Amino acid sequence: MISTTNEVRQVTCAIIIDNGKILAALRSRQMSESWKWEFPGGKIDDGETAEECIKREITEELALNISITERLTSVIHTYPSKTIELIPFICTINGGTLHVVEHEKVSWFEPEKLKSLNWAEADLRIIDKVIEKVQVKV
Numbered sequence: 001m002i003s004t005t006n007e008v009r010q011v012t013c014a015i016i017i018d019n020g021k022i023l024a025a026l027r028s029r030q031m032s033e034s035w036k037w038e039f040p041g042g043k044i045d046d047g048e049t050a051e052e053c054i055k056r057e058i059t060e061e062l063a064l065n066i067s068i069t070e071r072l073t074s075v076i077h078t079y080p081s082k083t084i085e086l087i088p089f090i091c092t093i094n095g096g097t098l099h100v101v102e103h104e105k106v107s108w109f110e111p112e113k114l115k116s117l118n119w120a121e122a123d124l125r126i127i128d129k130v131i132e133k134v135q136v137k138v
């Protein structure tokens with residue numbers, strides 16, 4: 001199949017809350033949107049639900065098992081070369097030991113520190129809602 005640049009790619013991301021802090025991940029030189037912060041996650045595979053996708057991605061990227069607390073409203077964002085639908089989930093850790101597989105690094109931030117990061121553009125569109133939600137849950 002010829003891939004088209006105007007198809008919307010569905011991408012899930014996890015806002016992982018632990019001990020009152022939220023995990024953010026810095027995209028590496030090898031990744032698109034390099035050196036931007038994001039919530040870990042990735043593209044939905046064929047035949048996979050968004051919930052299955054985020055659990056799989058977090059196991060692959062961070063070696064953590066997560067539980068989903070809440071699915072937030074998604075945003076559609078167009079980059080110069082692609083359009084994504086970013087589907088955020090508030091999550092908690094259910095098991096595993098954090099191991100950073102793909103990202104440059106990950107860090108834990110208090111909710112009020114999140115706004116100061118250099119986020120991927122799509123994340124800038126969800127960050128206010130994320131902060132509002134996590135401040136209730138931490």
Ligand SMILES: Nc1nc2c([nH]c(=O)n2[C@H]2C[C@H](O)[C@@H](COP(=O)(O)OP(=O)(O)OP(=O)(O)O)O2)c(=O)[nH]1
Pocket residue numbers: 011012013031032033037038039040041042043082084086120121122123
């Ligand atoms: N995982 C994740 N991806 C995000 C976020 N915000 C955001 O714009 N993205 C973008 C970056 C990527 O283009 C895409 C996720 O793709 P991916 O991480 O599974 O794979 P990739 O780097 O190979 O993606 P790409 O180069 O094909 O665009 O969504 C976010 O918070 N989390």
